[in-house]
Amino acid sequence: MREQLDGLADEPRPGVPRTITDAQVEAVVVRTLEETPQGATRWSKRELARQRGISPSSVLRIWRAFGLQPWRTETFKVFPDPMLIDKIRDVVGLYLAPPANAVVFAVDEKPEIQALERTAPVLPMLPSTPERRSFDYVRHGTVDLFAALDTATEKVISKLSAQHRAVGFRGFLDEIDRQSDPGLAVHVICDNLSAHQTPVVHKWLLAHPRFRLHFTPTYSS
Structure with missing residues (x-):
């Protein structure tokens, strides 16, 4: 308040000075969105860090800041039904x-449900012991459930x-x-x-x- 408008300057802050430039941030974002690494379908933080000369943790912080998650995909369907x-x-x-x-x-x-029979009777649950079923089973074909x-x-x-x-x-x-x-x-x-x-x-x-x-x-x- 004392310096009024002249006081709206960015003063030095505590901590380690910033080492990642705006240009480096932009390069990480652009490469993530517009390119893929050779022989792979998406970027990993380590591969992108190696190519940009920064640490993997820096790449991850940039991704988080811009909401980028290269490891995630979602699917959609265009419905062809005219009705x-x-x-x-x-x-x-x-x-x-x-x-x-x-x-x-x-x-x-639900079609083709396997009709399975365990090779031994199911052992009931006991105090400190869960219900137990035999690992192997016999197949008796399939059934449909309506x-x-x-x-x-x-x-x-x-x-x-x-x-x-x-x-x-x-x-x-x-x-x-x-x-x-x-x-x-x-x-x-x-x-x-x-x-x-x-x-x-x-x-x-x-x-x-x-x-x-x-x-x-x-x-x-």
Whole structure:
């Protein structure tokens, strides 16, 4: 306050004087963003430090200051489905505002689950000793698991199928039909598996007009 505007100068500070110049900082940032080292997909702090003549810790501090993380990548997907918005509105609308006199099921399938059997019985947990299972096991083929979640009551209907085929999905629709109120319309949300859109399934839907399938957009299930 005493020196007013004249006091807004940068006075000497305590500690070791700065050894990294603005030009060096800029070079590290530019090289990180615009180049990759020969024979590698990304920079390491040691390799970039070696090329720029500074310490690895200095490179790491520069990266942190500018929010750079060369070791991280993220993926994205461009959706090719021309009905993307319409399908999103349809599916989300079923969750947020389900139709009156109807039940909504979210259906998914886990194919090719290994049916495994341990070579010895499981030993139960004891004080100071965790549950123990034998390391080796015997394979008994695979099974498909179908599951349908009632979005209103959270009741789950499940069914196992020996193979991943359209007839298995049709059999699961039969199971939903048996376990749901016959006086309600049934809306089934499922993904775009080819097994869900075969003539076998279409014929079943024609015979069960209270059922309607709603497909999630491609690659978005």
